[in-house]
Amino acid sequence: MGLMQLNSFAGGKWIAPSGQTRLIKSAITGETIAQAGSDALDFQDMLDFARNTGGPALREMTFHGRARLLKALALHLNNHRDELYQLSYQTGATLADSKIDIDGGIGTMLVFASKGRREMPDDRVYSDGNTEVLSRNGTFLGQHVCTPLHGAAVHINAFNFPVWGMLEKLAPTLLAGVPAIIKPATDTSYVTEACVRIMVESGIFPEGSFQLIMGGTGDLLDRLGCQDVVSFTGSAHTALSLRSNPNILRNSIRFVAEQDSLNASVLGPDVTPDAPEFDLFVKEAVREITTKAGQKCTAIRRIMAPANLVDPIIAAISAKLDKNTIGDPANSATRMGALASAAQAADVLEKAAIIETEATRVYGDPNACDVVGEGLEGGAFVAPMLFHCADPDSAEQVHATEAFGPVATVMPYRDLAHAGELLNRGGGSLVASVITHDPSVARKMVETSAAFHGRLYFNNRDSMGESTGHGSPLPHMVHGGPGRAGGGEEMGGVRGVMHYMQRTAIQGSPDILSAVGGTWIKGATRKTEAAHPFTRNFDQLSIGESIMAGPRTITLEDIEHFAHFTGDTFYAHMDEDAAAANPFFPGRVAHGYLLLSFAAGMFVEPNPGPVLANTGLEGLSFQKPVSAGDAISVTLTVQKKTKRTDTYGEVRWNVLLSNQDDEQVAEYTLLTMNEYAPITEE
Template identity: 70%
Template sequence: MTVQQISSFAAGEWLAPGEGARNIASAITGDVIATAGNNALDAQAMLDYARNVGGPALRALTFHERAKMIKAVAMHLDKHKQALYDLSFETGATQSDHMIDIDGGVGTMFVFASKGRREMPDGHVYLDGDVEQLSRHGTFLGQHICTPLQGAAIHINAFNFPVWGMLEKFAPTLLAGVPSIVKPATNSCYVTELAVKIMLDSGILPEGALQLVSGGLGDMLDRLTMQDVVSFTGSADTAMKLRSNPVIVENSVRFVAEQDSLNASILGPDAAVGTPEFDLFIKEVHREMTTKAGQKCTAVRRIFAPDATVPAVIEALSARLDKTVIGDPRLEGTRMGALVSNGQKRDVLEKAAILATEATRVYGDPDNFEVVGADGDKGAFLPPMLFHCANPDTAQRVHDTEAFGPVSTIMGYRDIDHAIELVKKGQGSLVASVITHDSAIARQVAIGAGAYHGRLYFNNRDSMKESTGHGSPLPHMVHGGPGRAGGGEEMGGVRGVKHYMQRTAIQGSPDILTAIGEQWVPGATEIKGPAHPFTRKYGELSIGETMHTDPRVVTLEDIEHFANFTGDTFYAHMDNEAAERNPFFPGRVAHGYLLLSFAAGLFVEPNEGPVLANTGLDNLRFMKPVSAGDTIKVRLSVKKKTQRNDEYGEVRWHVTLTNQDDDLVAEYELLTMNAY
């Protein structure tokens, strides 16, 4: 067998393994299949390349341009999945495991690409929250903005997901406009190297946007500044060592950690044997024990069930584990492959021995199990092992020891409050799941244990057909957890992007805020267009372009006609005495929706033109009632523009209605799609 030479991509060059390289063995056979590492990598050159070449190139692009780039990279990776599948088998992963790692990573990129286009501006500044009124007359305002950090993001990833683990960090970092230096775990870095080569060979990424360290980082962490970020996934011990680096501490370098976690799954007290919830619970726990041979940061390590139900859970789970075929992951019938290495296998057995001091193994004998199509002694194979702890209140090691493999411990609880207290003994987890059909139980767990978890996953007969599973972090939702789980946070849509940006409070006049945020702020200079704004195409409209309409009188006849025509005969519009008793109205008043309709009649251009559709309105507020005889007029301003494709873009209009005294009557934002 040819031993692969796993290279690093540093400062624009591929560098082969050198001094300090170490051998990597196949998880299936134990034979050496690759070598990686090079102590001669120039860490400062890599950082300079990222900061001075990659960073400026990325920051020159808008969020939408970066989002399009992410989508293009994801599509390119998607075309080369088979090569990644074929190589990933050597890590011990099955084809189903590949779907989580490789397909999941590509899917994560697609989600960030979509969110970048839909939730972020086609500009260089992200507005974080609404404008703050800092002065009486609105001439001095505040706004929080986010801009890209001007350093590098160092991504230190775990061995279990060599593709997803990289892409779930890389996608939000790229969208933020920050270059990445990726350092995968050496045991599976050969898969990451191939993924990086595929991405770089596409020619889509700007120079300096992505670099790869196959092996050790050397002294890179000693060279970081306050503009850099370290995002780490791995053990708590390693996280502590890295985040304690004096340079990281002194320079307040952002350090995001996702580490060891004693995740739990709770069988609700309502989920008796024979219910859909009981069967679902067994299925979920089994999947979490055996997927990736239990090598998942979100895997279920602690199982909680009502005391009386524990024997039934052990019996049902054991029966399902009996059907799990362990063997060569390349074989179609294999349901669980090997651990990533024999070193990891030894570590899991050591941790299982610690668990055995407080719990009894009720399933799985590591000295006596069948391996199909491979040598169980040479490969890193283990059977699923289930322990039972009879005294979870006094036990300690079952709540602080993670065997990072197919190992879980079941414990009984008296009532749901007891279950919550037991779950909290894990001192912080990435995820806990609760299988229950009782919404009150779900609420009780959310309130009682939410502070100890980054994610709470509830499932039952109503949601199980579409649910994504206990162990599936989704790019839309936050992934991370407090305490033992590292205290970090990744993904979560745009939240994940903001980890690589600086939030800055901007204070100034409406014109200043408008210029910085590329979004019109009320009070800023109004631009008078050459023609009615609805006759002008998307590209012709300017931020701040404003139209003032002629006034219109609202009559009692208008109010009564609208009431009878729509059926909205609410007393405030039809009964003067009742309306006068209402503390909000002086008497009969116009319908709010009548005012919106009149407003549209005042500013709409009726002829066919570039306005293709009205897609909605946001932030509608009625400030002052309008009585019969009052006059209304409209101010319509271009607040924001967002290109959707080459044919049309979204225009967000700021609309205000004022009366004859120039008092604000109503305010909202109108959304239209305009031809490009």
């Protein structure tokens, strides 16, 4: 492999390294393979390009439009995985490790693309939460909305996941409508650069959506403003240095951090050596020690077990580690590759020596690592090491020192309360796992320790066939943690998108809030058309379009027929005295579902038309009972429209039932799928 010149991508151009450059070495051979440097970059120009070119282009699209581009980009990257795998070997990652990084990053983009289409509107404004009534008669309302920030997101990523680490930040950022400036860790940045080249060459996202810094960030942070965001992954020391930047403090610039974490795994007190949970616990521990050579922010660093099971746990983990093959990650027989760099290997050995001041090394040798393969003498290989801390209560370093490599410490606990105390001694972590088949153990651990961890992972015989593993952050769930872990939350579905948007409280009349949020709000103006709304296609329907039908008088015969026909002979519908004794009813009343059925009969248009299907109802509530002799009417109003496929979209209808006194008796949201207007060829 020749020396790779790693170029930055700024202002829509690739810029070669110049000035003071950094040489990058292969993790498996120690040979110099790449050169990077950012001295030629003008960081103000990069920010201007993001703010003035990328930002407006992204904000012009709706959430759905950006979600479609995310999906297209993910599928494009999926077709180029093999070339990224080949580069990834030089980072010390096996093919399995690389798939976690590369395939995992692509999968994360696809999840955000899906959530953008399903959970966010086909609009530029996102309504957050319910409407708040701020006045007695409902003429003055409040609504929280979120809109994209008008700045740039600076992504500073760690070395261990050069692709996933970039894409898990980039997906929610682009979905929000904010351009990104990406700064990967230099040691593995050649994989990131290759991935960005593929993204740029695809031409899928508009110019300025993302830029790349290959080297230092110079004075970039000094130039940020209140509309910018910094999202960082790395060490607590570096995070402190960055977040203490005077400009960041002065302008209250958003800073999202994911940093050090002394993650732990607890074996429940209900587990015995012959239980499937025992083997599961050992398997999870070994996997977290060896996957990516332990270079995962979510890897298990502390292993906690009942005192009587510590020796069996050590023996079982050691036996599995004996089967671990260390060597050339490109060799299919290799189970564990190298650390990312010689400096990283030295740091792990230094931290392991600190842990050994309080714990006994029971497996592995820091001075010996049997490596399989030729020409790997200069590689950053470190053998897995397992420690036993017999007295975790008096220990300090085992709860404070993270060896970011294949190192873990086993320790005993007395009871669940003690296990919770030990878990929390880490000072805040990204994830803690509990392997138990007893739901009461899970409940107790949540009460004791959830406040100290970003994620609690429970697994047992029932879920282990489909569970994703202790160390797998998922885009659906938040990834972050309190205290030492940085206090941030990444991903988490739409929650992750919110980091790059401003939440604003909007106050005004129902018509104003309906116009702002793109959703008809109760109390806003209704509009009527000559044609029945069920005869009008998706494109023709307008927000607030309405139809009123009825009245229909409810008879006692209706109630009794419905009761016998459905089998719902609940006393409130059939027994006058029993119903009258109930504080909610004046006597026998109509079934709620009878009212819904009659409502549909009143507003439906029976002939074939653009309404393809009724896909459900939401938010059903009954406000007032309906007795025999009452007359009900129904008002159907177009509440919201959302495109779903190339041929049809979802229409949400507000359905309101009222009685002869104009009192509301029921309300719900009806969902239908409606065809688009037919395409005509000129």
